[in-house]
Amino acid sequence: MENVKRQEILLESGSNEMEIIEFYLCGQSFGINVHKLREIITYDPEVVTHLPDTHPSVLGTLLLRGRTIPLIDTRKHVEIKHRDESDSSNRQVVLVCEFNNLVNGFLVDGVNQIHRVSWEQVQPFSVFLDQFKPRFTGSIHIDDREILILDLEYVIAEINPEASMAYDRSPGATEYATPEARRQKKLMLAEDSALIRAGIARVLAGSGYENLEIFDNGKDCFDRIYELYKQYGPSLGDELHLVISDIEMPKMDGLTVCRKVREQLNLKDLKMVMFSSLINKQMAEKCDLVGADGYVTKPQIPELVEMLDGMLFPKNE
Structure with a gap:
């Protein structure tokens, strides 16, 4: 069984494929690598502990199975200002992500599905856009949608420079x-x-x-x-x-x-x-x-x- 598992990992390694989870902010599609996602939980504003003197994008903290994690208002941080009110907030969920040895929660308006894609399909942003410090590393077209790949490391660095x-x-x-x-x-x-x-x-x-x-x-x-x-x-x-x-x-x-x-x-x-x-x-x-x-x-x-x-x-x- 161990040899079979190792062979499966080998077949996945270097295949130039990834899985992204598509989520929504104000009706627009965004994505992150599934490898960074630990779980998805329903958003309950009643269990959020609000903190004074925090970054404007930080809603507060969540207690998740005995561990306190920061909760980030993703929509606010990426500065999407025009929200479609028909997109009911009761569908909001929290993407609990782990990377750089940190665990953070990202509040989003909803999730669609996981897509298995080739990295060849992901188009990097131009060097011209880099000078404006974009929070995205590229985009991918699936069906009739453009999905922007959100740079979570960049987001965390903006909120917590010590990270x-x-x-x-x-x-x-x-x-x-x-x-x-x-x-x-x-x-x-x-x-x-x-x-x-x-x-x-x-x-x-x-x-x-x-x-x-x-x-x-x-x-x-x-x-x-x-x-x-x-x-x-x-x-x-x-x-x-x-x-x-x-x-x-x-x-x-x-x-x-x-x-x-x-x-x-x-x-x-x-x-x-x-x-x-x-x-x-x-x-x-x-x-x-x-x-x-x-x-x-x-x-x-x-x-x-x-x-x-x-x-x-x-x-x-």
Whole structure:
């Protein structure tokens, strides 16, 4: 039975597919990755504890099986101002989500269904929109609807900046490497969130890892690796030392990038690190099965830098 379970996980890993749950805000469709969803509960305003001096988007807290979690008014935070009053509030539900080792509740006007889609169907937003700090990482068309993919990490960072403080801390030298040694290494980063891309790049550069090529989706990252592979062949390792990749990204997810690097290009020595809010026991096993060398939970940048140092500057035996 264990072998069957592992085979099922392997078949799901690197398939470039995901499941999103579609929900509504004022009649408009939005979506999040099902991997972040713990459960859906009926909204009861009578059980919400209101708190003074909190962010305007925070309704209060909910007591969920002995655990107190923040409740966020998603509609208010994404600034949808025109509500259709015919969309009765008694259908509102709370999406209880877990990512980055945090549990939060997101109040929405209703849910539709779960869609299994390919990341190729998800269209990233343009670089032009990134400058306006969008709360969305892309969109997908299903039937006659455009579903916007909500960046929950961005929402939480806006409400609670301390949740993303690790993106502002630049680790110093470790027992493995100094900033001067790090400058000699060539890295790639694939991350769809503009906020997190900027944070990772800033901390890595501050640590010395400034030779960094950045992509906002997995496909462009893989295409660049393939381009270098065609140019340098077995000598690719002299031009690229390590790839850091998010898992959920438009066009191609990080697990698929890793699997294609290992299987299609047969690059066994190129270091691949998954940096994602989705890391849990099952996701870690998927990372292992596609050949990732390591994985770190967002937003633990210091831990990421320490892992890079350990991979790129191994101790002398």
